[in-house]
Amino acid sequence: MNETPEAGPKKLLVGLAGQQNAGKSTTFNMLTGANQHIANYPGVTVDKKTGYYRHREIRVELVDLPGTYSLTSFSLEERVARDFLISEKPDVITNVVDASSLKRSLYFTFQVLEMGFPVVVALNMMDVAKRNGTHVDVAALEHCLGVSVIPTIGRKRQGKTELRDAILDTANRKAYNPLRISYEELEPALNSLKNQLDKCKLAEDYPTRWLAVKLLEGDSEAERIVGEHLGEDCKELKTAAGVRRDFEEKHYMNVPDYMVGCRDRLATEIIGTCVTETKEGRDRVSETIDKIVLNRFAAPFFLIATVFVIYQLSIVKGYELTVYWWPILAKLRAMIAGVLPAAGILEDPYIRSMGLWMVDSANALLNYIPIFLILFSLIAILEDSGYMARIAFILDKLFHSFGLHGQSTLPYILGGVFAGGCAVPGVMATKGIPDERSRMATILTVPYMNCLAKIPFYTLLINVFFAPYKSWAMLFLSTVTIFVALLVAKLLTATLLKSMETAPFVMELPKYHPPTLFGVGQRAIERTWQYIKKVGSIVMAVSICVFTLLQFPGISxxxxxxxxxxxxxxxxxxxxxxxxxxxxxxxxxxxxxxxxxxxxxxxxxxxxxxxxxxxxxxxxxxxxxxxxxxxxxxxxxxxxxxxxxxxxxxxxxxxxxxxxxxxxxxxxETSVLGMVGRSLEPVTQWAGFNWKINVAILSSFAARESSVATIGVLYQQGADENKSLEDRMEAEAGEGGFSPLHALAIMVFFALYPPCLATTIMIKVQTGSYKWMVFSMIFPTTLGFITACLIYTGGSAFNLSGIQMMGVFYAAVVLTAVCSGLFSSWKRKPGPLPDLRQEPKPL
Incomplete structure (x- = not known):
């Protein structure tokens, strides 16, 4: 029977830990529901996801730790997870393991157990294990590990109550005797080092056996901790170094490899005791699908087709839904207009003018909410299904040809490699790239991706000037930026970044899983809500500044x-x-x-x-x-x-x-911003920009969304009749001779335009250099403007239409990128690709 919690704590802190692709996120969602909060861990850019729930009158705070394969100090995620466990000292650790790949998951479980925390194992993906013909004896596994093991299926919300009960019972348990990993020949030295550490003040803050294990492994972070507390010349560090030296001289094997071998033997014993494999019902779905989507010749076409379908459903079909959404926004505008001071016969009161300006700025962006809901849902499906990891696998070899790293894929995806991202988290994610050259190249090219803020501007111009070719135009924008980013990365790594070091890329492909409606819907709503909050904060602030700059000094x-x-x-x-x-x-x-x-x-x-x-x-x-x-x-x-x-x-x-x-x-025209925009016209006319576009581009530096918001107010004809921005811009464009060729030049410049203010600041933070921050603004501006001039002036000279010039420019960029990539591959001696889907093997 479960123990009653009356004598236990009324509030628990629980850490949710596990390897990547073990279903940790679905378990977190299962336990907490919608009661979640996302922030950053202090001092780092790794997401901190916190959730709350009540069970048996106990309030539980659940912290989702970064997914990692170990608790060493080699990556930022590993250090963040380990530092949280040491500093926060959670009451219970819930370790999520993949039942279909139990041996691989046990390596992480052993390290959690060594830290001495009360542990509950959530044996997730039991349905996948069953399909694979894998039977796990849960009772036997509990006996081997000495902790509670709860079978769960996170995506189906099965095992939630049992897991919550086990967490409380473990927190209230007085006697706790988990599995202890034996390091065989190293045990005497390990115990001796532990006894030395027990006598130090470190024993009050750190589990001494775990610290002794890390010192013998030569863990740099553990050595730093001991050195700071006991001095660089303390006997504990000397003892650990001596043990490593003597062991390696005697066995011709280093200590970390030997310890990994001990863990591997223990994991093999547990698997032999607790797991039974049957050939019947063996699931080969992942392998069958990968034969198609990862085929050397079919993979690129499947990837492009996937992107095309995403844009067809989100941009084209989603835009059709705005026909029903815009009247709601128009009614909202009418309601706010009714509350504001009444309009004058010729000029409106200042409060009314500013109020409607802000509403029009917001409505110009909020009109695209149906598109974003569909787009984010589709991206969540790709993530949950496992195909997003395949995208990284497909692009890895391509990235290496352009001087990038396989781990550049994640920053590009976060930045919006196809659409819907943000350059700020993309630049943040470059911390995980081990070599400096690829990291710098990724930082400087992530802003070329199609971030969330660019999509409204693209959608506006495409629906006005390329309506018959919506899908093709969005496919052009979503892929041409990738090729441009690769070419820029190639240029930078071959020149300015040439002297920086590189490092190999290691990854693992998860099995395919069917997405859940709850998980997909939750992330789509969360990301759309973040967009709405940005509209309500940054865009509103920028709109007020732009409004003020457009009002003064006023007409004569x-x-x-x-x-x-x-x-x-x-x-x-x-x-x-x-x-x-x-x-x-x-x-x-x-x-x-x-x-x-x-x-x-x-x-x-x-x-x-x-x-x-x-x-x-x-x-x-x-x-x-x-x-x-x-x-x-x-x-x-x-x-x-x-x-x-x-x-x-x-x-x-x-x-x-x-x-x-x-x-x-x-x-x-006579305002401060208007005069700046007009003063730039003699130069920007070569790219087809009029002064209104100049003003919109200038305002977008603070936040990309402001471009559409500014255009929404500059193109005022029909605003009082609640006409959509597309209708107003189309009417004025027809009168002013604005053509699809103009629109193409503007879109390409906007795609290559310098990063927004927030991203620029993040580049300074990640590079630690004002020089690179300034370079990130000047270089893209120059490149974007030269490209826009070539498109507009060249298209005009050869009398090409907008869609024709789009094809010519796309062909030129792709051909240049392909030739550059082939040249790099020819220079580099080819070698066999590793099978990245294999389970990691001990050294």
Whole structure:
């Protein structure tokens, strides 16, 4: 029977540890549900995922440690996991192991047990083990390990209650006698070193047997800890060094290899006792699929096809959903407009102008939420299924041809190798790359990836200028940036970074697993919510700055007088047209006239987002009930005088609309930001950029999302009628001669444009150099602008359309990259590729 927790703690700290691909994330989600928080461990860039749940009146804080194969000090993830265990001293460690690859998982379990913490083993993926014909005797495994072993299937949420019970029971257990790993011939020396450490103050903070094991292994972090506490010349360090030297002289084998061998023999004994393999039902699904998707010739085509399907479903089909989503945003804008101070006849109060500016900036980005939900769901499916790891495997050899490292794949994926990432975590993830040359090349090329913030800008221009070729245009943008990044990496590693060192790449491919609806949906919603929060914070802050820079110093008194005179003439004409009606006196008061104008605009805007005859009737009934006296001027029927007023009112509104647009354009043109944008036109015209695009690009440096937000306000024609940004930009582009060739040059420049402010700061943090930070801004700007000029000027010279020039540019980039890669492969003597799917073997 389970022990009652009354005598135990009322709050527990539990660490969730395990190797990568063991199902740790699904176990974490199973235990905590949606009650999770993601941050960073202090001082490092590794994610810290914390969750909470209550069980048997106990509040449990569950910390998901970074997935790692060991608890050494070679990688950042390993150090973070080990430091958490040592410093936080959790009440229980829940070790998630893969039942289908139990021997491999036991190496990590042994290291956790050596640290002396109470351990519960979550034997996950029992369904996969069963399909593979693997039977695990859970009772026998518990006996061998001396800890509770709970069979679970995390993705199906099976074993949750049993695992929660085992965690509490282990925390309340007074006697704890787990398996002790014997290091055979090293045991006397190990015990002697442990006894020395027991007499030091280190025994108060560190498990001394574990520390003795690490000292004998020559673990640099353990030596640092002992050296800091006891001095660099302490006898403990000398003893460990002496044992290693004597052992190696006697056995012609180093101590770490011998210890790994001891663990391997122990793991083999446990597997022989607890695991039974049967040939019946042996699952070969992963091997069968890999024969196709990892085939030398088929893999690239399968990868490209996968990307194409992702964009077809997310960008094309997702954009169709915005037809239903935009009216909701338009209604939200109308509601906020109704709360703000009323509009003036010619100019609006400052609070109203800024408020609607912020709403329009946000709506321009929030319109793409359906696209992101689909996109993030598809990416989560790739991650959960195991194909995302195959992408790293496929790209490894390619990366080496361009001076990169196989571990550059993760930063590229986080940065948005296809779409939906962010350059900031991409740059952060470069800490895991062991050689400096590839790490620097990856840091400087990650910003070329298609981060989440670029997608709205691409989608906007593609839907306006490349509507018949949406899928192909997005495929172009999602893949051409990869080729450009590879070429830039090749250039950098062959020149500026040539003298830096390189290192080999080791990885493991997980088995394929069917994704769960909960896991996919949860991550899609989390990532979309992060996007919404960014819109509500950074983009709003940038929009206010841009609004201010576009308002001052304002138009001249002479122009203002001209506009005032024009609206006065229009009002006088309106008064003349209705002078003979019974309602003439009603509109002599300016306040009444402005109120009628605003009501007419509200009614017209509401009708534009109302679909169907039934909804239109309901809208008319609503306005008639709310404004019984004015409604006859909105929809006059038999009243001839009301019809006259309605006709005159529409003429006044047309003139007012034109004047208001002219005022906004004059304000923007004479503003600080507008003048900067116009001053750049003599240069940027060679790339096809007008001053409005210049302003949008300048504003996007703080945050990429601001480009669409700024364009959404610069292209104002139709905003008051709640028209979508695509419709407004298409209308003004047609009037201004803006072509798909212009759009292509802009999109390519935007793809190569310097990283945003947050990424630039992160580059400084990761490189520790202002020189590289400045280089990360200057080089991409130069490269992007030269490329945009070649596209626009070259396309114009040869009279090519936008889609034709897109094909020419794509072919040129791909051909250059292929030739460069083949040249590198020819120079490097080829050798056989290792089978990265094999289980790691002891040295």
């Amino acid at each position: 008194d002479e122009k203002q007088a001209h506009f005032d005179g024009e609206i006065t003439k229009a009002v006088a004409m309106f008064q003349n047209k209705i002078a003979k009606t019974q309602y003439a006196d009603r509109f002599k008061d300016e306040a009444a006239l402005v109120s009628m104008i605003n009501l007419y605009n509200d009614f017209k805007s509401a009708r534009l987002i109302t679909k169907g005859a039934k909804s239109s009737k309901a809208l008319s009934a609503k306005f008639k009930a709310g404004y019984p006296e004015q409604f006859k001027f909105l929809k006059p029927k038999k009243d001839k005088d009301a019809k006259t007023v309605n006709k005159a009112l529409r003429g006044l509104l047309s003139t007012r609309k034109s004047l208001r647009r002219q005022i906004k354009e004059a304000q923007i």
